[in-house]
Amino acid sequence: MLDGRALDRECLASALEDHELGMVVVAMGSIEEWRIRKGSACPLSTILFNLGGRKVTDHGIAEEIRHISSEFKTVPVVILADTEDLAQVLTALECGARGYIPTSVGIDVCVEAINLAAAGGIFVPASSVLSMRHLIKSGNCDARPLTGMFTLRQAEVAQALRRGKANKIIAHELNLRESTVKVHIRNIMKKLKATNRTEVAYKVNDLFAEGPLGQE
Structure with missing residues (x-):
């Protein structure tokens, strides 16, 4: 799990393990920190990149997602973010993410979404899909x-x-x-x-x- 905020990443890592994620959670502040410590860590099965209040379209974020997705080609990258705006979800997927979890969901949904990505699926928030349907029905x-x-x-x-x-x-x-x-x-x-x-x-x-x- 990647999150530059120490308290947030430690709390989320603990919550994921307590809810039977089925994986060992290794919380890192950045991908650079992972590169330094990867020799003593387990092989990666999923990367959870917590943006918090930042957006995929903020400066440098999309490029970072592309870089991580490109470097870890066989490891699904899942984005966790406060916003569930459709444009943000689509941009994340276009950058190579294999899932987008809004922080409005509960921990159980977060666990299922991570496991879905690890199994080869793609998770997107239902609210974003419904907003797309609304655009189509509204005559777009x-x-x-x-x-x-x-x-x-x-x-x-x-x-x-x-x-x-x-x-x-x-x-x-x-x-x-x-x-x-x-x-x-x-x-x-x-x-x-x-x-x-x-x-x-x-x-x-x-x-x-x-x-x-x-x-x-």
Whole structure:
């Protein structure tokens, strides 16, 4: 478990062990501390990264999640955070996390979510899934023809490009860093085999005329 706050990580580690997590909990202040002490520790089965009041979209957090997920490829990374905003959940998953636990849930749910990730599943808060359903029911149909080809976030960025919005505006509206928007645009261009933003907008318009496409 990674948490820079000593009292928080010690209390949570104790609570997880008391609720029969089924794993030995090793609480560390950072991934660097783990690297120093890993020789005397058990092999990792799951990494629980407690953000507390911080957000995935805060400076440096998303990059840290990507780095940990990339370094420990076979070990699922689960995020624990105070917010359960849908944008935060999606960004965490896009960075390689295999689960997102809001601190609004009880310890029993937290234990089950960690075990689900260890077994190969992905846990996301029900409130976030329900908010996505609400968006669809409220008439947000614009991105539907794109959801077969793109991830939800890519579809949102592609729709914004179709409307001619600048990267800075897209980043602000979707609560993303501008550098993340650029990464999404590059991936969209690859999928559409487009060479510039104008061609992306043109091809996205064609997708609306053709209807949903299969996933590439």
